[in-house]
Amino acid sequence: MTARHLSxxxxxxxxxxxxxxxxxxxxxxxxxxxxxxxxxxxxKKTCDPVVGWYGFNLFCIAQDGRPVGTLPDDxxxxxxxxxxxxxxxxxxxxxxxxxxxxxxxxRCDNGEIRLAHKVVTECVQEALKGKRDNAAKNADDxxxxxxxxxxxxxxxxxxxxxxxxxxxxxxxVHDWIETTYPGGSATEKRVREAxxxxxx
Numbered sequence: 001m002t003a004r005h006l007s008x009x010x011x012x013x014x015x016x017x018x019x020x021x022x023x024x025x026x027x028x029x030x031x032x033x034x035x036x037x038x039x040x041x042x043x044k045k046t047c048d049p050v051v052g053w054y055g056f057n058l059f060c061i062a063q064d065g066r067p068v069g070t071l072p073d074d075x076x077x078x079x080x081x082x083x084x085x086x087x088x089x090x091x092x093x094x095x096x097x098x099x100x101x102x103x104x105x106x107r108c109d110n111g112e113i114r115l116a117h118k119v120v121t122e123c124v125q126e127a128l129k130g131k132r133d134n135a136a137k138n139a140d141d142x143x144x145x146x147x148x149x150x151x152x153x154x155x156x157x158x159x160x161x162x163x164x165x166x167x168x169x170x171x172x173v174h175d176w177i178e179t180t181y182p183g184g185s186a187t188e189k190r191v192r193e194a195x196x197x198x199x200x
Contacts, residue, residue, distance in 0.1 A: 014107040018121065021067040021110040025127055031063060032123055047097045054082050054092060054099040062120050069124035070114040073105060143174075146186055150174055153191035172198055 038044055044052060061081050062071050071078060079089035082099075092099050106116040147170050154173065155164035163169055176194040177186050184190065 014105050014113065017067055017070060017106040017108045017114070017116055019067045019069055019124060019128070021108055021112075023068060023128055025063065025068050025124070025131065031060065032126055037119070043097050043101050047101070048095060051092055051095055051097065051099050051101075054084075055097075055101060057082060058099055058103070059117070059120055062117070063124070065114070067108050067110070067114070068128075069120050070106070070108065070116050071103065073113050073115055147171070147174060150177075150186050150191055153186065153188045154195070156188060157192050157195060169198075 043055065047055065058071060058078070058081075062069050065071055075089060075093070076086050078100075079086045082089060084092075089099075100115070102119070103115040103117045105113055108114055147167075150170050150173050151164045154170065155161065158164070173191055173194040174186065176197060177184065177190050180193070181190060
């Protein structure tokens with residue numbers, strides 16, 4: 001089913017949109033685009049150039065949707081986003097293919113009914129995966145840096161290279177500081193407190 005002609009009430013059960021409205025790509029300034037897939041698509045090959053222009057713009061507009069990757073199920077809002085009159089937008093939607101080629105209604109986890117597109121959804125899922133992978137890498141890097149700082153303090157306090165390289169001990173010191181001073185930095189004073197507390 002495609003959203004060539006929109007109506008406010010769906011006439012059949014809707015698929016669930018796989019991306020939560022809580023997910024976001026607020027720093028999303030780069031759109032991964034498969035140029036070969038676009039050039040080979042039936043839409044690109046058969047659409048009127050004007051339809052292709054507005055269709056591509058809908059792909060871009062969906063990047064700022066909530067949930068990300070979706071469009072409002074509202075012709076007037078879509079026309080506004082494309083800087084068109086509602087009449088002009090509806091005229092374009094009567095063409096085959098139309099700017100809404102491939103878009104279909106979905107039910108979102110926030111209860112809204114919106115429009116989704118298989119290719120746009122795939123692009124957004126890939127971008128979200130990259131965001132999560134990057135966040136995990138940054139967290140790992142911060143943890144390694146913090147443990148190096150703790151190791152330096154442990155060595156300065158104890159003079160023991162063995163203790164400064166004891167991963168289990170360093171993680172225990174880190175956990176004690178995180179529990180006692182949530183979000184606090186691993187200062188030498190706090191590392192000393194942790195060593196004394198763990199020794200007891």
